[in-house]
Amino acid sequence: CIGTGNGTDAIWITLKNLGIGPGDEVITAANTFIATSESISMVGATPVFADVDPYFTLDPVDLEKKITKKTRAVIAVHLFGQMADMEKISQICKDHDLLLIEDAAQAHLSRYKNHFPGHWGEAATYSFYPAKNLGAYGDGGCIVTNSEELDRKIRIYCNHGSPEKHLHVTEGINSRLDALQAAVLSVKLKHLESWNKQRIVAAAKYRELLSGIPQIQLPLLRPDSEHTYHLYVIAAEQRNKLQAFLKSKDIDTGIHYPVALPFMPCYTHLGYKPTDVPNSFQLQDKILSLPIFPEIISDQVFFVADTIRGFYLNY
Numbered sequence: 037c038i039g040t041g042n043g044t045d046a047i048w049i050t051l052k053n054l055g056i057g058p059g060d061e062v063i064t065a066a067n068t069f070i071a072t073s074e075s076i077s078m079v080g081a082t083p084v085f086a087d088v089d090p091y092f093t094l095d096p097v098d099l100e101k102k103i104t105k106k107t108r109a110v111i112a113v114h115l116f117g118q119m120a121d122m123e124k125i126s127q128i129c130k131d132h133d134l135l136l137i138e139d140a141a142q143a144h145l146s147r148y149k150n151h152f153p154g155h156w157g158e159a160a161t162y163s164f165y166p167a168k169n170l171g172a173y174g175d176g177g178c179i180v181t182n183s184e185e186l187d188r189k190i191r192i193y194c195n196h197g198s199p200e201k202h203l204h205v206t207e208g209i210n211s212r213l214d215a216l217q218a219a220v221l222s223v224k225l226k227h228l229e230s231w232n233k234q235r236i237v238a239a240a241k242y243r244e245l246l247s248g249i250p251q252i253q254l255p256l257l258r259p260d261s262e263h264t265y266h267l268y269v270i271a272a273e274q275r276n277k278l279q280a281f282l283k284s285k286d287i288d289t290g291i292h293y294p295v296a297l298p299f300m301p302c303y304t305h306l307g308y309k310p311t312d313v314p315n316s317f318q319l320q321d322k323i324l325s326l327p328i329f330p331e332i333i334s335d336q337v338f339f340v341a342d343t344i345r346g347f348y349l350n351y
């Protein structure tokens with residue numbers, strides 16, 4: 037585990053040290069935070085967007101369709117706290133000789149088939165931005181890998197290419213996990229598992245209270261996996277009206293993300309059409325992130341669920 041300045045650095049530093057650069061294509065999910073694709077551009081490669089599956093993560097079927105002769109790597113994103121279909125994705129990467137990186141910024145201690153992020157890929161990257169399940173008091177990030185060679189390269193790269201004082205074997209950069217943030221994180225790390233459990237309890241309560249409302253779809257759980265509910269995202273009919281109604285009752289919600297990356301102004305030059313990533317496109321108008329955090333109490337979950345139920349009864 038190598039500390040970095042933030043979660044975005046963690047991704048592009050990994051790509052860079054895996055030898056990804058100009059002329060290469062890297063495939064990632066159309067619905068993710070822009071840090072994932074920015075990192076691809078940062079090393080001079082081209083981001084290619086594949087669609088998401090009903091679990092909101094990289095769809096293995098569409099991933100395979102988007103592979104070209106230039107594809108060198110895949111970044112699977114464990115979005116909202118649930119891991120992508122790593123068994124299928126890693127098999128596809130093996131079959132096509134592609135490097136696999138896991139963006140685990142939203143998946144601290146999430147599991148798939150009893151493995152944490154980093155098991156299937158060359159490396160997994162984390163963010164410790166304050167809002168994440170494990171957050172510092174400012175920016176921070178890290179890279180985990182099972183490869184000793186990659187570990188050594190990255191460690192040197194992040195510290196000015198310097199394996200020892202006054203020796204620079206390569207030109208590197210300064211991206212270190214700040215010592216004060218590390219101190220905060222080492223205290224908070226001890227609580228991460230119990231905080232995740234509290235999120236899981238709140239999510240189970242939402243599931244119980246919101247089931248049977250035909251206008252909303254609850255988060256789909258991948259078999260054999262542990263969702264850590266960085267976000268509790270439903271797909272809702274009349275999403276904007278529901279969001280405004282909740283706001284009128286002092287319930288704040290979010291949308292992650294209102295515009296899928298291929299349709300952002302910064303990527304119009306890539307020329308994506310809605311039919312290239314149909315699920316991601318349709319989700320833009322449906323997804324809604326309900327309040328979830330370790331300290332949420334069941335009365336609050338009840339109030340949110342009751343308000344949603346009331347909205348659809350009277351609509």
Ligand SMILES: *Cc1c(COP(=O)(O)O)cnc(C)c1O
Pocket residue numbers: 042043044045068069071072113139141142162163164165175176177
């Ligand atoms: C937060 C986040 C990042 C980037 O993390 P920073 O620490 O803010 O740079 C990367 N990917 C995803 C999916 C994220 O949610």
